Amino acid sequence: MKSGLKRSNAPIFWGLFGAGGMFSALFGPMLVFITGIAVPLGLMLPANTMSYAKMMAFAQNIIGKGFILAVIALFLWFAAHRIFHSLHEIGIHAGVGAKLLCYGSAFIATVISAVVLLSLGF
Amino acid sequence: MSENLKIIEIEVLRYHPESDREPHLEVYKVPFTDDMSVLQGAQYIKDNFDGSLTFRWSCRMAICGSCGMMINGIPKLSCETFLRDYHPNRIRIEALAHFPIEKDLVVDLSGFIEKLESIQPYIIPKEPRSLEQGEYLQSPQQFNDYIQFTSCINCTLCYAACPQFGLNPDFIGPAAIALLHRYNMDSRDGAAEERMELVASEEGVFNCSAVGYCSVVCPKHVDPANAVNINKTNAAKDYFLRFLSPKGGSK
Numbered sequence: 139m140k141s142g143l144k145r146s147n148a149p150i151f152w153g154l155f156g157a158g159g160m161f162s163a164l165f166g167p168m169l170v171f172i173t174g175i176a177v178p179l180g181l182m183l184p185a186n187t188m189s190y191a192k193m194m195a196f197a198q199n200i201i202g203k204g205f206i207l208a209v210i211a212l213f214l215w216f217a218a219h220r221i222f223h224s225l226h227e228i229g230i231h232a233g234v235g236a237k238l239l240c241y242g243s244a245f246i247a248t249v250i251s252a253v254v255l256l257s258l259g260f
Numbered sequence: 261m262s263e264n265l266k267i268i269e270i271e272v273l274r275y276h277p278e279s280d281r282e283p284h285l286e287v288y289k290v291p292f293t294d295d296m297s298v299l300q301g302a303q304y305i306k307d308n309f310d311g312s313l314t315f316r317w318s319c320r321m322a323i324c325g326s327c328g329m330m331i332n333g334i335p336k337l338s339c340e341t342f343l344r345d346y347h348p349n350r351i352r353i354e355a356l357a358h359f360p361i362e363k364d365l366v367v368d369l370s371g372f373i374e375k376l377e378s379i380q381p382y383i384i385p386k387e388p389r390s391l392e393q394g395e396y397l398q399s400p401q402q403f404n405d406y407i408q409f410t411s412c413i414n415c416t417l418c419y420a421a422c423p424q425f426g427l428n429p430d431f432i433g434p435a436a437i438a439l440l441h442r443y444n445m446d447s448r449d450g451a452a453e454e455r456m457e458l459v460a461s462e463e464g465v466f467n468c469s470a471v472g473y474c475s476v477v478c479p480k481h482v483d484p485a486n487a488v489n490i491n492k493t494n495a496a497k498d499y500f501l502r503f504l505s506p507k508g509g510s511k
């Protein structure tokens with residue numbers, strides 16, 4: 139066995155990536171359809187599906203908060219990881235800089251969404 | 261020469277370390293019959309045009325794993341690839357991608373050999389066993405758990421296919437991880453935890469970005485990509501659960 143092996147901390151990012159990948163595959167297309175197509179065009183769903191009052195109530199519910207946070211944060215961690223690796227694949231080995239930019243923005247966005255969601259109250 | 265003898269142009273990546281600054285392509289016009297492999301085409305060039313052309317081969321029947329080369333950019337065993345499938349187009353053969361070229365089509369495999377050694381490719385019993393205890397018994401299920409991963413012939417086509425190995429030559433890579441998995445999955449072996457140090461290291465499974473091309477080019481259906489991905493899950497479990505287990509995989 140080789141000596142001096144350093145444990146990779148990739149499992150953290152890979153775990154978030156995996157969770158985000160699954161979550162976005164499950165919910166992404168449906169959310170795009172509801173928020174981007176059905177509601178704006180008034181198709182299939184009641185006109186007030188995404189009214190301010192309803193959305194606010196959703197965001198004030200603890201499960202609703204969890205869902206919104208998961209959608210924003212996990213999608214971002216998924217994207218950050220994918221972008222970071224794609225950069226590497228197309229030959230941009232920006233190393234620590236790219237890592238900070240990709241994962242850092244996912245991290246900051248996660249914190250901001252958590253703070254905003256909490257500040258909306260229960 | 262019989263009348264059904266056709267001619268194919270074979271473009272060969274040549275490199276002589278003592279006289280060439282970099283590899284270059286040379287084209288040869290090779291007469292061939294329908295039963296001729298690309299390896300035989302190279303042999304024809306060596307016998308008739310340039311005796312210095314250097315390449316590896318032994319079995320000529322997709323068993324030994326020594327004749328791998330890039331054939332029109334795809335890593336393949338040249339002994340089981342046929343010239344007739346490329347005719348009338350020109351065919352290009354090059355040394356396997358991602359490895360340093362030693363001469364012409366021969367690459368330097370010493371890094372790969374070191375990797376094979378590093379995974380401890382032998383059964384390390386869970387506990388000492390006396391002769392009186394007799395042989396190990398294995399159920400068909402236990403046998404099936406690892407048999408697929410024993411089929412590797414070390415042809416390194418999967419390394420030539422792996423973009424991540426191309427970017428980071430320290431990555432232990434598909435075949436070595438498949439072999440590691442073969443021993444981990446063997447009911448007679450007890451060293452999975454020891455091997456985890458390598459699996460979970462910066463040279464380990466997380467270099468893989470799940471491209472999967474290794475499994476596509478593998479001539480023996482070893483499916484190294486699957487071995488790598490199973491071990492990603494194992495390494496992630498080890499990462500998060502190591503604090504709960506007294507021994508843990510590694511630091």
Ligand code: SF4
Nearest residue numbers: 412413415416418478
């Ligand atoms: S896993 Fe397949 S492609 Fe890779 S070295 Fe073994 S036989 Fe060759």
Ligand code: FES
Nearest residue numbers: 320324325327339
């Ligand atoms: S010569 Fe043995 S595999 Fe091709």
